[in-house]
Amino acid sequence: MAGIIQSLYEIRFLDELAEKRTVIHNIHPLAKLLTTLIYIVAVVSFEKYEVSGLLPLIFYPVIIIGLAEIPLLPILKRLLLVVPFALGIGALNPVFDHRIVFTAGWFTLTGGWVSFFSIVIKSILTVLAALTVIATTGMNRISFALRLLFVPRVLVLQLLLTYRYISVLMEEVARVLRAYHMRAPLHKGVRYNAWGSLAGNLLIRTFERAQNVYQAMVLRGFTGEYKTGGAPQITITDLLYLTVWTLFFAAARLFDIPALIGSLVTGVVK
Amino acid sequence: MHMADALISPVVGGTMWVASAGVAAYSIKKIQSDLDQKKIPLMGVMGAFIFAAQMINFTIPATGSSGHLGGGMLLSVLLGPYAGFLTMASILAIQALFFADGGLLAYGCNVFNLGFFTCFIAYPLIYKQIMRRGYTPARMFSAAMLSAVIGLQLGAFGVVLETLFSGKTELPFNTFVLLMQPIHLAIGVVEGLVTAAVIGFVWKARPEIIENASIGKALGSISIKKVMTGLVVVALFTGGILSWFASSHPDGLEWSMFKTAGVEELESSDGIHQTAGEIQEKTAFLPDYNFKAAESEAEPSDSESEEAWPAVSAGTSVSGVVGGTLTLALACLIGLGISIVKRRGKASAA
Numbered sequence: 001m002a003g004i005i006q007s008l009y010e011i012r013f014l015d016e017l018a019e020k021r022t023v024i025h026n027i028h029p030l031a032k033l034l035t036t037l038i039y040i041v042a043v044v045s046f047e048k049y050e051v052s053g054l055l056p057l058i059f060y061p062v063i064i065i066g067l068a069e070i071p072l073l074p075i076l077k078r079l080l081l082v083v084p085f086a087l088g089i090g091a092l093n094p095v096f097d098h099r100i101v102f103t104a105g106w107f108t109l110t111g112g113w114v115s116f117f118s119i120v121i122k123s124i125l126t127v128l129a130a131l132t133v134i135a136t137t138g139m140n141r142i143s144f145a146l147r148l149l150f151v152p153r154v155l156v157l158q159l160l161l162t163y164r165y166i167s168v169l170m171e172e173v174a175r176v177l178r179a180y181h182m183r184a185p186l187h188k189g190v191r192y193n194a195w196g197s198l199a200g201n202l203l204i205r206t207f208e209r210a211q212n213v214y215q216a217m218v219l220r221g222f223t224g225e226y227k228t229g230g231a232p233q234i235t236i237t238d239l240l241y242l243t244v245w246t247l248f249f250a251a252a253r254l255f256d257i258p259a260l261i262g263s264l265v266t267g268v269v270k
Numbered sequence: 271m272h273m274a275d276a277l278i279s280p281v282v283g284g285t286m287w288v289a290s291a292g293v294a295a296y297s298i299k300k301i302q303s304d305l306d307q308k309k310i311p312l313m314g315v316m317g318a319f320i321f322a323a324q325m326i327n328f329t330i331p332a333t334g335s336s337g338h339l340g341g342g343m344l345l346s347v348l349l350g351p352y353a354g355f356l357t358m359a360s361i362l363a364i365q366a367l368f369f370a371d372g373g374l375l376a377y378g379c380n381v382f383n384l385g386f387f388t389c390f391i392a393y394p395l396i397y398k399q400i401m402r403r404g405y406t407p408a409r410m411f412s413a414a415m416l417s418a419v420i421g422l423q424l425g426a427f428g429v430v431l432e433t434l435f436s437g438k439t440e441l442p443f444n445t446f447v448l449l450m451q452p453i454h455l456a457i458g459v460v461e462g463l464v465t466a467a468v469i470g471f472v473w474k475a476r477p478e479i480i481e482n483a484s485i486g487k488a489l490g491s492i493s494i495k496k497v498m499t500g501l502v503v504v505a506l507f508t509g510g511i512l513s514w515f516a517s518s519h520p521d522g523l524e525w526s527m528f529k530t531a532g533v534e535e536l537e538s539s540d541g542i543h544q545t546a547g548e549i550q551e552k553t554a555f556l557p558d559y560n561f562k563a564a565e566s567e568a569e570p571s572d573s574e575s576e577e578a579w580p581a582v583s584a585g586t587s588v589s590g591v592v593g594g595t596l597t598l599a600l601a602c603l604i605g606l607g608i609s610i611v612k613r614r615g616k617a618s619a620a
Binding site: 003004007010011014036037040041043044045048051052055056058059062063065066067069078079082085086089090092093095096097112115118119120122123126127129130131133134139142152154155157158159160161162163164165166168169170172173177187188189190191192195196197198199200201202203204206207209210211213214217256257258259260261262263264265266 | 272274275276277278279280283294295298301302308310311312313314315316317318319321322323325326327328329330331336339348356357359360361363364366367368369370371373374375433437438439440441442445463464467468470471472475476479588589590591592593594596597598600601602604605607608609612
């Protein structure tokens with residue numbers, strides 16, 4: 001119950017963020033989508049023991065979150081909810097990989113811990129990238145970008161319709177669950193004898209709703225194309241955005257920037 | 271069961287993207303050939319239904335704990351395998367984008383594990399076979415149960431293989447399988463029970479919904495052989511190409527050796543001139559690299575091996591830690607700076 005309301009809230013929250021108008025929001029959705037994908041591939045392509053080389057890539061989400069005026073706390077909250085799943089498997093690395101890679105007095109660092117930290121950083125970076133792209137672009141414009149990437153019409157249409165009806169159906173499920181819990185206040189979940197009727201009734205209503213939706217669409221002249229309104233043109237700014245970020249990712253991938261900075265500083269100190 | 275980006279490699283992620291895109295293209299072709307335009311809104315609204323229904327807590331009898339619906343099996347029973355697969359793909363896309371539940375690079379893996387195995391293996395090979403001789407409650411129950419359990423077992427095994435091929439985890443194959451399969455057996459049983467309960471109810475109330483779906487003209491005959499052959503070819507091809515690309519890049523070991531060597535040289539000398547020289551050397555790194563790589567190929571000791579570990583000197587580690595901390599501090603400063611500038615801009619505008 002609480003979970004469903006919370007999810008509904010999170011979707012609406014991201015929707016509202018996507019409606020803002022900032023420098024980042026104004027970038028063409030295709031440029032943002034491609035940049036995000038390149039970023040994720042760059043992050044993931046680091047070998048399993050890389051830690052310091054990954055750090056400069058944090059600049060990308062930090063700058064986007066700042067420029068797009070995305071409030072930090074809700075994004076961090078989502079991050080805390082999601083990351084543990086990937087860490088569950090990564091946490092076993094220290095158990096299996098005991099090779100000592102660094103010792104300083106009583107402190108020893110094993111390969112397992114290094115690869116675990118690498119997974120932690122990669123999780124944070126990839127999750128932030130996915131959340132920022134939707135928070136600055138919104139579903140309609142992402143779908144528009146997908147069409148430009150030649151994703152078939154049916155698939156994009158289906159994605160948009162699912163998305164459009166999620167809030168409607170989640171509200172309905174929340175209502176049904178509220179009714180159930182008011183009649184059965186001590187039940188934590190739905191009892192076995194109501195599984196079929198509760199979910200089944202919802203399903204039948206969904207079918208009927210789909211029919212109404214279809215009829216309404218036909219009456220409004222649906223011909224198989226989902227119109228999303230104005231189609232933004234790709235400008236020089238968009239190309240620059242894509243190119244500059246890609247160059248930065250490539251530089252971060254090829255050079256260990258923190259090690260360079262570190263050697264500069266430690267060299268100067270000496 | 272949704273895989274995250276952090277645990278997969280670009281090669282595995284890319285290959286699974288292509289494989290899932292292939293299955294999606296095949297499915298689109300199939301549903302378009304029996305173009306029933308009504309099906310498009312039905313798929314959309316059903317996707318939203320499954321999305322919402324996944325959030326219902328079903329109390330598991332005699333245990334006190336609760337389980338959830340996954341929905342892959344229910345979708346293929348109600349919409350047929352092709353539309354079911356596409357609907358699952360869009361549910362997973364929204365989960366990945368809005369909840370970061372499953373990564374974007376891992377999206378192909380997730381669509382394959384949760385969509386392909388249920389819609390293209392469990393549904394035609396188990397559910398349809400059992401239900402072929404007509405509907406009875408017992409038959410429907412065993413069909414839903416078996417297909418849900420086997421679909422999820424295959425999906426979980428897919429997760430194991432994709433993760434191990436990616437090589438980010440140290441988990442040995444046996445341990446991983448022993449971790450994943452029993453958990454997903456339990457999840458599969460709940461999935462089967464919920465699916466059976468829902469199908470049973472809908473069959474009693476509105477049998478035509480189930481019947482229409484199971485007759486589903488174009489949906490009846492899946493050429494599994496065709497799909498599988500196509501998939502194997504596509505997977506081998508892209509896997510091969512992607513790994514060729516990956517291996518033609520400087521591999522981790524050679525790169526760290528070179529880097530370490532470079533930094534050590536720096537430590538032994540002093541002054542900022544050396545550092546500048548070092549940076550210069552780095553910027554001219556790529557043309558140099560071919561030569562270095564060719565040189566190292568001749569030495570078998572330099573070949574990449576799991577056991578080898580780049581020599582870590584205290585000097586490198588110190589500069590790494592210093593540099594890493596500075597990088598993060600700089601990132602925080604930039605973030606703070608941007609938000610302060612933005613706030614000021616707003617205040618002055620207002």
